[in-house]
Amino acid sequence: DIIMTQTPLSLSVTPGQPASIFCKSSQSLLHSDGKTYLYWYLQKPGQSPQLLIHELSSRFSGVPDRFSGSGSGTDFTLEISRVEAEDVGIYYCMQGLHLPLTFGGGTKVEIK
């Protein structure tokens, strides 16, 4: 199985400030088709996870442009350019290259 490791475990951010979350995979997520099958989800308090970013850097429908994904191979970053109060929750990365699908342990984002 591909192991996904996220850092930091938690993050406290002042509204309006940027935030970065990191994810590392135990093997490259680059497919021969040129795409990188890395995904980001946000689980808001009391809710189910929701898709933010698919295939490394594409924002899902309705996701604000303050969210961006980047990286390559085994190292990935989710950036929030200006954190808002509604961004609190736990962020997860997931790999979709090989079954079984596997998730990172999560990064909890709080507002200062």
Next chain:
Amino acid sequence: QVQLQASGPGLVKPSETLSLTCDVSTDSITTGYYWGWIRQSPGKGLEWIGSIYHSGSTYYNPSFKSRVSLSVDKSKSQFSLTLSSVTAADTAIYYCSRLDSGVYGGVYIDYWGRGAQVTVSS
């Protein structure tokens, strides 16, 4: 936007079988998507359990070995999960979901249903 709702007993006894059903609304279960189950527990985080296509084709997480089975009922627009020989370690929130895939590869969950809490206890 697809709506997914999981339902089933909230309490299951050890060694018995956990059964959950997911209703798919505002979308056809026979569209070109897979449907699947993920669970979330404090000890193991998010775990993908398995996925099924409307044709009945299935993919399972080997971690669940032979305990898991997925099925689909197109007439009711439902798909189901059974997990046998449960223990306390199977206590979790179970989510049903829709999965999309790329043309050449890559599988991901694009919509998650509201989770169903299942507790394994005598």
